[in-house]
Each structure stands twice: as structure tokens, then as C-alpha cells.
Amino acid sequence: MNSAILITYDKEDAITEAVGLCDAAGYEIVHTIKQDFLKKPKYGISEGVLERLQEVVEKLRPDVIIFDEILKPHQNYNLASILHREILDREALILEIFERRASSAESKLQVKLAQLRYEMARAKEKVRLSSMGEQPGFMGIGKFEVDVYYNDIKHRMQTIRSKLEKAGKQRELHRQGRKRQGFKTISLAGYTSAGKTTLFNRLTGETRQQSKELFTTLSTTTRRVTIDREPFLISDTVGFISKLPAYMIDAFKSTLEELLHTDVIILVIDVSDSIFDLKKKFSSCIRTLSELEVERDRIIFVLNKSDLMQQEQIDEKTEILNLKDNKKTISVSSKTGENVNELKILIKNIIENQNSPKIKTEFEASYGN
Ligand SMILES: Nc1nc2c(ncn2[C@@H]2O[C@H](COP(=O)(O)OP(=O)(O)O)[C@@H](O)[C@H]2O)c(=O)[nH]1
Ligand SMILES: [Mg+2]
Incomplete structure (x- = not known):
């Protein structure tokens, strides 16, 4: 795994997202610098901060520096000249994630x-x-x-x-070809840092290892999961990203193409987000999923991080998102495991009740056409 020093905004949301993006791109963060302002003309950061950064770079010798803002070429060049490292700005980082996926x-x-x-x-x-x-x-x-x-x-x-x-x-x-793979499939979608990977690990029963072995993070994002002795395939997808530049939207959507072939989509929502963010992110997810022509009855809405909220707050947010009467909505904590078993039952019920008859899939799988 490559190592990185992360320079980001001194705001909790921004930090969590930036860490999530680094993780998705396969970088291990060895040091983080938080700043209120990242648009200083010469280096993005001030010269004082740059001096400190230079010392940290010499000590920790990271592979790259990740700058969580858009850099102009001369800013990138100035930073690289002093730090002797490749500098990835926010857009370059996002493009690396898409490329990997x-x-x-x-x-x-x-x-x-x-x-x-x-x-x-x-x-x-x-x-x-x-x-x-x-x-x-x-x-x-x-x-x-x-x-x-x-x-x-x-x-x-x-x-x-x-x-x-x-x-x-x-x-x-x-x-059409992809429909015939025989296994029922589940995909996790949602914003970066909503908790997709944590839920994925919960459902598949594997904890993410902190070791530096290549395969702990580069390994495929699809695994087998058994629910009630039945095997399914579950995949983690590229997370939605806040402030995604317009020219990247097609690339992002194309990475979500697998959702078209999925039997159930678990849309992971961070219920601890502010009402403002919650609404904004939710409608952006729904818009994109409908643009991809994902049918709504294949979506399970998971309000994750319930351990951080009181029940009344969860209820209020469920109502705001218009999910109160939706039977495919459930609040869970991927961290504590609360309600995860109930989620599994819900997944199984939905898959069993889907109209594409199971027999047909088995028939196609066994005859290989
Ligand atoms: N308190 C709490 N934190 C969670 C929960 N699920 C995920 N997290 C934390 O949220 C952050 C982002 O989680 P991650 O699974 O990497 O999100 P992803 O970007 O959607 O894959 C991590 O710091 C997790 O530990 C949860 O149910 N409760
Ligand atoms: Mg993840």
C-alpha cells in the first residue's frame, strides 16, 4: 500500500470524506495537515505550513502528497519542487479511484x-x-x-x-449476458464515509485488517455472503462524492454500471448527517440511481450509524426523507451490529419475492446460455 500525507480542510465532514477517498484510492495516510484555507496562490498552503510539511516529508518519506483541493499546475509544480514528491490534488485522487474501479x-x-x-x-x-x-x-x-x-x-x-x-x-x-451468472447479487451504494465498507465487513463477517499486505485493500470488492444458509454475492461500489466536478459525472456513473445487474441495492445513508446534508445527499443518490434506471423496488434504504442518534432523531429523519412508510427502510449500526441481522432477513425476503423466477436463473446457469 502506498503511503500519503493528506492536506485537507479543518472541518470534520471534509476530513472524513478525504480519508475515505484516500482509502478508496488505496493510500495509507501517515500524517494529516488540517487548514482553514487551501487556496493560497503560490502553494495552496502558507509558507510557514509548507516548512513544517517539508520536515514531516523528510521524516516520514511518504509516496505522495494528497491535497484536498484543486491545484493549478504552477501550485502543483511549486509544491513538487520543494517536497520532491508527486502531488495529487483532489481531482487527480478521484480519477485514481475511478481508474481502480x-x-x-x-x-x-x-x-x-x-x-x-x-x-x-x-x-x-x-x-x-x-x-x-x-x-x-x-x-x-x-x-x-x-x-x-x-x-x-x-x-x-x-x-x-x-x-x-x-x-x-x-x-x-x-x-443481458451479465444477468446469467447464477448467483443472486447485492450491491452497496451511498456517499463516501456513509459506512459502506463497515457494513460490507459486518455482513461478510470479515474485519478489515490493518496490515500492510497488498491484498487487504486491493482485493476484489466482491465477496460471498451467506444468509440463512443461502449464498449471495455482495459488492461494495464507488462511493458518491461531494462536489464532484461536472466533467467526471459520466465516469462516475459508468463505475456504477454493476448496479444494473444487481438484485438488491443497499443504499447506505449516514443518519448522523445534518438534515441539510442528509436531504441533499439522499436526493442526489436517488437522482443518479433513477438516471441509471435502477428500479426503486430493488433498493433497501439503510439508515446507518444509529448508535450515534436517539430513536426520535432517527424517526424524524426517516420522515424527512419520506421513508416512514417504506417497508424497505431499516436503521442499523454497522459499528455495533445493531439490527444487522434484521437487515439480512429483509435482504433475503426481498430477493425471494422478486418476480424474476429463481428457477430460470438456475436453468440458465446449468445450461450455460
Ligand atoms: N458510529 C458509527 N460509525 C460508523 C458506522 N459505520 C461506519 N462508521 C464509521 O464511519 C467512517 C466511514 O466508514 P466506511 O465504512 O469507511 O465508509 P464508506 O466510505 O462508505 O465505505 C469510519 O470511520 C467508520 O468507522 C456506524 O454504524 N456507527
Ligand atoms: Mg469504503
Whole structure:
């Protein structure tokens, strides 16, 4: 696992999310710097903070520095010149997560397109800066003329777009193919830090190891889970991210494509969020799921982190989200395990009552067509 120093805002929500993003991208955070302001022109941070950071970098020797804000190329360059480390800004970090998680051909293309779009916005300034010296992240483009580099990116984007058009046509076929895998499947969706991974581990009965072994975090995000002696497959998905830039939305959605083939979707909601955040995040999840054409009756709404709230608060929030009369809503604590068994029963009941007859799946699986 690669190590990182994280620079983020001094706000609880921001810190939790940034830690979640680092985790999803596979970085172990060895030190965190919290600041009220991350948009200082030269380095993002002040020179005083940079000096301290330099000492920490020398001591801890992290692989990368993660900066939880958008950096202009010259800010990235200035930081890299002093710290001699690759600097990942917030967008670069998110793109790494998508890249790790893109599984279908279409999703890979969407992510590549977003990466090129990220590069394109920085191309001109990067070429100019890279002619001044070699820095991590700027290597190899010094030999380019500005326009040549810019046009090269543009050209590659066009190629990907035309491939995507063709991929779209194959999508239906692909979708039908995936239906036949024989196992009933469950997916976890929801915002970063809502508790998806904690619930995933709870349901599959495995605690996440803190060891540095590669496979503890890089391992597949799909596991087998047994409910009432019946096996299911459960997957953790890429979390929704607050303030996702518009140009990344298609890439993000494409990573959620597996939800189309899932029998049950567990939408994990952090019930300890403020009412404002709760409403905002909930409607954004619902909008995206309906854009993906996920049927609402396949969704279980899990109000997680019930251990942090009084019952009256949970009831109030359930009502605000219009979930009071929804039989597929349940509050749980993934941390203490409260109500997790009830959730399992709910999952099983929903899957059993789904109209796609089980016999058909078994038939298809055994005849392999
Ligand atoms: N108190 C409490 N904390 C939780 C619960 N579930 C998750 N967390 C914490 O919330 C944070 C984010 O959880 P994680 O599972 O990584 O969220 P993910 O980004 O959705 O996968 C972690 O610090 C967890 O320990 C819960 O039920 N109660
Ligand atoms: Mg997670």
C-alpha cells in the first residue's frame, strides 16, 4: 500500500470524506495537515505550513502528497519542487479511484476521457513549466510544443468518444449476458464515509485488517455472503462524492454500471448527517440511481450509524426523507451490529419475492446460455 500525507480542510465532514477517498484510492495516510484555507496562490498552503510539511516529508518519506483541493499546475509544480514528491490534488485522487474501479470497457473509456479532460485543462501551463526543469508529474512533456501537446490530448479524446459511441451499442448485449451468472447479487451504494465498507465487513463477517499486505485493500470488492444458509454475492461500489466536478459525472456513473445487474441495492445513508446534508445527499443518490434506471423496488434504504442518534432523531429523519412508510427502510449500526441481522432477513425476503423466477436463473446457469 502506498503511503500519503493528506492536506485537507479543518472541518470534520471534509476530513472524513478525504480519508475515505484516500482509502478508496488505496493510500495509507501517515500524517494529516488540517487548514482553514487551501487556496493560497503560490502553494495552496502558507509558507510557514509548507516548512513544517517539508520536515514531516523528510521524516516520514511518504509516496505522495494528497491535497484536498484543486491545484493549478504552477501550485502543483511549486509544491513538487520543494517536497520532491508527486502531488495529487483532489481531482487527480478521484480519477485514481475511478481508474481502480472501472471494470467494463465502457467504464474504462469514460475514466480515460475524464483523465484527458483533466490533463487538457492543465496542458498549456504544464508544458511551459516543464521546460523549466523536471518535476514529478511534469516529466516527459518538456519536449512538446504547447500546441502539439494540447492537440494530441484533443485528438485522443475524440478517438475515445467515437469508441464510446460504439460501446454504447454493445451495452444491451453486455447487460443481458451479465444477468446469467447464477448467483443472486447485492450491491452497496451511498456517499463516501456513509459506512459502506463497515457494513460490507459486518455482513461478510470479515474485519478489515490493518496490515500492510497488498491484498487487504486491493482485493476484489466482491465477496460471498451467506444468509440463512443461502449464498449471495455482495459488492461494495464507488462511493458518491461531494462536489464532484461536472466533467467526471459520466465516469462516475459508468463505475456504477454493476448496479444494473444487481438484485438488491443497499443504499447506505449516514443518519448522523445534518438534515441539510442528509436531504441533499439522499436526493442526489436517488437522482443518479433513477438516471441509471435502477428500479426503486430493488433498493433497501439503510439508515446507518444509529448508535450515534436517539430513536426520535432517527424517526424524524426517516420522515424527512419520506421513508416512514417504506417497508424497505431499516436503521442499523454497522459499528455495533445493531439490527444487522434484521437487515439480512429483509435482504433475503426481498430477493425471494422478486418476480424474476429463481428457477430460470438456475436453468440458465446449468445450461450455460
Ligand atoms: N458510529 C458509527 N460509525 C460508523 C458506522 N459505520 C461506519 N462508521 C464509521 O464511519 C467512517 C466511514 O466508514 P466506511 O465504512 O469507511 O465508509 P464508506 O466510505 O462508505 O465505505 C469510519 O470511520 C467508520 O468507522 C456506524 O454504524 N456507527
Ligand atoms: Mg469504503
